[in-house]
Amino acid sequence: MxxxxxxxxxxxxxxxxxxxxxxxxxxxxxxxxxxxxxxxxxxxxxxxxxxxxxxxxxxxxxxxxxxxxxxxxxxxxxxxxxxxxxxxxxxxxxxxxxxEGSHTDANALVPTHGGTIKPTARYPDSAAAGLASDGRDALLVGFERLPGFDAPLAATHLGATGAPFRARGVTVEFPVKLSADPKVTRFAHLLDQDEGIDGGTRGVRRALAELVKGHLDGAERVGFPAVLGDDHPREVRADLAEYIGADVFEVPMGPPSLPGxxxxxxxxxxxxxxxxxxxxxxxxxxxxxxxxxxxxxxxxxxxxxxxxxxxxxxxxxxxxxxxxxxxxxxxxxxxxxxxxxxxxxxxxxxxxxxxxxxxxxxxxxxxxxxxxxxxxxxxxxxxxxxxxxxxxxxxxxxxxxxxxxxxxxxxxxxxxxxxxxxxx
The missing domain is CATH 3.50.50.60 (FAD/NAD(P)-binding domain)
Known part of the structure; x- marks a missing residue:
């Protein structure tokens, strides 16, 4: 039947x-x-x-x-x-x-992990501070063991698009020791849990922020690969922004994609x-x-x-x-x-x-x-x-x-x- x-x-x-x-x-x-x-x-x-x-x-x-x-x-x-x-x-x-994006029929211009600018109608709120129409200078941050995002190269490509802001890129070592090829969810879970580094009281988020802050050089916003938390992404971004002293956004990535x-x-x-x-x-x-x-x-x-x-x-x-x-x-x-x-x-x-x-x-x-x-x-x-x-x-x-x-x-x-x- x-x-x-x-x-x-x-x-x-x-x-x-x-x-x-x-x-x-x-x-x-x-x-x-x-x-x-x-x-x-x-x-x-x-x-x-x-x-x-x-x-x-x-x-x-x-x-x-x-x-x-x-x-x-x-x-x-x-x-x-x-x-x-x-x-x-x-x-x-x-x-x-x-x-974001429901407030207008117009496309937003969202930077991608390759340094291109994509016209899109809706975008995750985690990407909102990174729009290419924003004239504030941006620092892009990549991680040594995350090959899907070459931050310096992406920043160079963004500069070639004529975007109305200065972009720089830097690659840092994630503050927790990882395998040679960690999954994107591994980064997200470590940032979600925010446990102390090496048994101390300094959590992963603050440790990462301290690594990045020295490269800020006046940038008012910082873009990370889209791995900033799975269960608590807003909390992760808010803490990083507070510790760094700049707005924080995620750069959309290729597969596998945490925003996806x-x-x-x-x-x-x-x-x-x-x-x-x-x-x-x-x-x-x-x-x-x-x-x-x-x-x-x-x-x-x-x-x-x-x-x-x-x-x-x-x-x-x-x-x-x-x-x-x-x-x-x-x-x-x-x-x-x-x-x-x-x-x-x-x-x-x-x-x-x-x-x-x-x-x-x-x-x-x-x-x-x-x-x-x-x-x-x-x-x-x-x-x-x-x-x-x-x-x-x-x-x-x-x-x-x-x-x-x-x-x-x-x-x-x-x-x-x-x-x-x-x-x-």
């Missing part, structure tokens, strides 16, 4: 979580099924809406000003600005008190609060069709194939990077429902000659109608009760546009709301 629910969401990333919460708020019984651990823990924790146009213009001051001019088929063009605003509003509610892990924790807590049933580690391996609808999907659970039936389904499994799309020398496929993926028949037309140029494969994905139902090659919805959201969608290049999180929020909200309304 099939396990039944009103709405079944396949995929546990930002789009899937947003869809599940939106559907649940319509009164639907929702189940989220995800095979792999969410990719949020590998993301920077920044939420981009639109940093650059598809033609490369930018960085954009206000992403909403550019949405109406996006080409037909772009996910934002499919759902409209209201869905973008609603997706952001839901995110703001879920992350209340831990993220913090965000994942809040989102999964929101799923629980919304009453969503969550099942991870079990892949969807097939489905049954009944005319123009998906009748059920088959989930592999500890070697057994179990049918799950729903009134409505949302596909949010990710793109090529997240393995929501399969690819080989024969082509690109959507592996769960076998949805149509438009692609040139000649593989040499999948990419451009310039390594950093325009590559068509970056825009491969499911083509949706305005209700986000995947369509076939003729433009007809493949299933009446299936919608797609997030990176599995095509017709946009999230990496070049800096639009990945925004598309996930907007399409997840739109797909989940429609699915929930139709299922109840």
């Amino acid at each position: 099939a396990i039944e629910q009103d709405v079944l969401v396949v995929g546990g990333g930002l789009a899937g979580i947003t869809a599940a919460i939106s559907a649940a708020r319509s009164g639907a019984h929702v189940r989220l099924v995800s095979y792999k651990q969410s990719t949020l823990r590998h993301a920077s924790g920044l939420v981009d809406v639109l940093g650059y146009t598809p033609d490369g213009e930018g960085p954009l001051v206000d992403p909403f000003d550019a949405i109406d001019d996006l080409p037909e088929g772009h996910p934002y063009e499919r759902v409209g600005t209201d869905a973008v605003a609603s997706g952001l509003a839901l995110f703001d509610e879920i992350t209340a008190g831990t993220y 892990i913090r965000l994942e924790d809040r989102l999964f807590a929101a799923l629980d609060e919304a009453g969503v049933s969550i099942e991870t580690g079990n892949p969807v391996v097939g489905f049954e069709r009944d005319g123009d609808t998906v009748a059920s999907v088959t989930v592999s659970r500890t070697g057994n194939e179990v049918p799950y039936a729903a009134e409505q389904y949302v596909l949010a499994t990710g793109g090529l990077v997240g393995k929501g799309l399969d690819s080989d020398r024969e082509g690109v496929r959507e592996p769960v429902f076998d949805c149509h993926i438009a692609q040139p028949p000649d593989r040499y037309d999948w990419f451009g000659d310039d390594a950093f140029g325009d590559h068509p494969f970056a825009r491969f994905g499911v083509d949706p109608d305005r209700e986000l139902r995947p369509v076939d090659a003729g433009g007809t919805a493949e299933f009446d009760n299936l919608r797609a959201a997030g990176a599995v969608l095509g017709n946009y290049d999230f990496a070049a546009e800096k639009s990945g999180s925004g598309v996930s929020l907007a399409t997840g909200y739109h797909a989940g709301t429609l699915a929930g309304e139709e299922a109840t």
Whole structure:
């Protein structure tokens, strides 16, 4: 007998979580099924809406000003600005008190661990004192045993961007002896616990501040790699700021990302609060069709194939990077429902000659109608009760546009709301 629910969401990333919460708020019984651990823990924790146009213009001051001019088929063009605003509003509610940026439609400019400046719509409060629009000089601090952040190099790159402040970088040895390749969570936990150094009364936070203070040289703010606490990040930053005598901020890092892990924790807590049933580690391996609808999907659970039936389904499994799309020398496929993926028949037309140029494969994905139902090659919805959201969608290049999180929020909200309304 099939396990039944009103709405079944396949995929546990930002789009899937947003869809599940939106559907649940319509009164639907929702189940989220995800095979792999969410990719949020590998993301920077920044939420981009639109940093650059598809033609490369930018960085954009206000992403909403550019949405109406996006080409037909772009996910934002499919759902409209209201869905973008609603997706952001839901995110703001879920992350209340831990993220900044909701006071304006304009992008903020956030320095990254590589010394670039990223236009983004929402950013962790831990990064707020580091914005590139702030004219105060900044000292960037890296740790000897944390190779993911070369503070002197990042400061040099920031200087080349024309940012309106002077940035310097220094690398120090963390005040606690560590292994050759410690995890980012190791730094965070030591700062959370703040135990005495070498049996003394001086805690880790004060010891670190004393190491940094001698390099301050008039800087009014200090940027650390994003490892400043997991359980008590605000307390860690506040103590460091007091001991150093300057504002303290975190610089977003590459994977594994502590801000991403913090965000994942809040989102999964929101799923629980919304009453969503969550099942991870079990892949969807097939489905049954009944005319123009998906009748059920088959989930592999500890070697057994179990049918799950729903009134409505949302596909949010990710793109090529997240393995929501399969690819080989024969082509690109959507592996769960076998949805149509438009692609040139000649593989040499999948990419451009310039390594950093325009590559068509970056825009491969499911083509949706305005209700986000995947369509076939003729433009007809493949299933009446299936919608797609997030990176599995095509017709946009999230990496070049800096639009990945925004598309996930907007399409997840739109797909989940429609699915929930139709299922109840």
